[in-house]
Amino acid sequence: MEETSACDRLAADLRALSEASRLTYNAITAQAKKQTPPLKLGGSKLSAWFSGKNVPKKDDEAAFRYLIQLLEPRAKKHGVTPKGIDWWRARRDEAAAERTPPAAPIKPTPHPTPPATTLPAAPPHAGDTAKAERLLRLLPLDGPWLRWLEDAQTMFKVPLTVSDLVCDAHRPLEKDLPDYIDPELHDAHGALVTALAALCWELNGMNDISDEGQPVLEISHPGTSAERNELNRQASQARDGFITAYRTMVNLLNRKNLLPPASLSPDALPRQAGPERTPSARSDAARLRDTTDDRCPEHVFTIASSAPKACIVPFGTRVAEVWARGGISGGKA
Numbered sequence: 001m002e003e004t005s006a007c008d009r010l011a012a013d014l015r016a017l018s019e020a021s022r023l024t025y026n027a028i029t030a031q032a033k034k035q036t037p038p039l040k041l042g043g044s045k046l047s048a049w050f051s052g053k054n055v056p057k058k059d060d061e062a063a064f065r066y067l068i069q070l071l072e073p074r075a076k077k078h079g080v081t082p083k084g085i086d087w088w089r090a091r092r093d094e095a096a097a098e099r100t101p102p103a104a105p106i107k108p109t110p111h112p113t114p115p116a117t118t119l120p121a122a123p124p125h126a127g128d129t130a131k132a133e134r135l136l137r138l139l140p141l142d143g144p145w146l147r148w149l150e151d152a153q154t155m156f157k158v159p160l161t162v163s164d165l166v167c168d169a170h171r172p173l174e175k176d177l178p179d180y181i182d183p184e185l186h187d188a189h190g191a192l193v194t195a196l197a198a199l200c201w202e203l204n205g206m207n208d209i210s211d212e213g214q215p216v217l218e219i220s221h222p223g224t225s226a227e228r229n230e231l232n233r234q235a236s237q238a239r240d241g242f243i244t245a246y247r248t249m250v251n252l253l254n255r256k257n258l259l260p261p262a263s264l265s266p267d268a269l270p271r272q273a274g275p276e277r278t279p280s281a282r283s284d285a286a287r288l289r290d291t292t293d294d295r296c297p298e299h300v301f302t303i304a305s306s307a308p309k310a311c312i313v314p315f316g317t318r319v320a321e322v323w324a325r326g327g328i329s330g331g332k333a
Contacts, residue, residue: 007095011052013088017068018050020075031070032063039063055095064092124258125181132258134176135189138169141250141259149243155235156228157216158203166242167200182256188249195238195245202235 004012018028025043032041041063048054056064065085072082139146145162152158174193180186206217219231253259 005095006091006098007052007055010055010091010095011050013091015050017071017075017080018046020078020080021071022078023071023074028067028070032066035066039066041067055099056092057096064088124256127178128180128182128185128256129258131176131178131180131189132185132253133260135173135249135253136260138172139165139246146243146246149239152239155202155219155232155239157214157218158206160208160210160215160217163203163206163217166196167203170196170200184252185249185256185258188245188252192242192245192249195242199235199238199242202238205231206235 023031025046028046029041029043032039039062045054045060045063046067049056068085068088072080076082143165145165148159148162149166170193173189173196180189203217205220207220209216209218219228219235221228222231250259
């Protein structure tokens with residue numbers, strides 16, 4: 001059975017007392033007005049008390065006491081035992097306490113928080129600093145090898161100045177001891193060595209054609225153009241993976257203040273995607289790229305000029321430029 005509220009219990013007891021007294025609202029109001037001084041016990045107030053809509057207030061103490069003293073003697077004649085004014089007051093106070101909202105909790109006064117003390121960053125470990133220096137000596141940021149790898153459209157031909165530097169760095173970096181103390185650098189170094197090994201694997205599978213007058217490695221001709229294109233795709237994929245791992249390592253070294261100041265110049269850092277460099281920024285990497293033009297390597301022309309040595313240029317769009325410099329004589333390489 002659901003427990004009733006204190007307000008409902010008070011209202012029920014008042015109704016029962018009123019019914020037992022056999023007095024109507026009008027009779028109660030009339031008797032209250034005869035008191036000295038007159039008491040206000042109108043029908044709307046009595047209805048609110050008996051229905052539980054309102055609870056008698058402290059200001060209504062005199063009217064509430066008179067009501068009980070008026071009803072109890074008459075209800076006693078009809079078998080209702082009087083409870084006394086103190087019992088009714090306790091009942092009223094219980095109902096009033098139930099209706100009174102609880103006071104809002106007092107928030108404790110916050111103590112002022114002392115300003116956070118920022119501890120200076122710990123300097124890099126000496127061993128990590130030395131290891132980073134060895135890495136940048138083997139794979140320098142300011143070398144044309146990196147620019148060539150970033151700019152190359154294909155990997156059909158790779159200059160020996162690029163392939164030799166990359167492959168010569170693999171073994172020393174793989175065996176370099178001790179390991180990084182910093183766990184982030186340790187993981188990034190491992191990923192770089194793995195990517196470098198994959199690139200060297202592709203480069204070692206190419207043919208050295210320096211004896212033909214071109215100091216480059218060239219992807220072999222396995223049979224069909226489709227097969228050769230697949231070898232180029234694999235080499236380009238290995239190149240891209242290495243550049244990503246190298247950029248990650250360099251950025252991590254920079255964040256941990258392990259890059260030497262000379263390596264922080266704009267031309268030394270690996271390029272992000274963005275506007276192309278101006279012609280004045282043409283680097284050694286661009287000149288290296290010219291040696292690997294693969295449009296038609298078997299047809300060449302010799303410049304007939306006053307230069308002490310002949311200049312070999314690819315057949316194609318540069319013919320007009322060469323003609324303006326003194327004429328050409330054609331032939332098979």
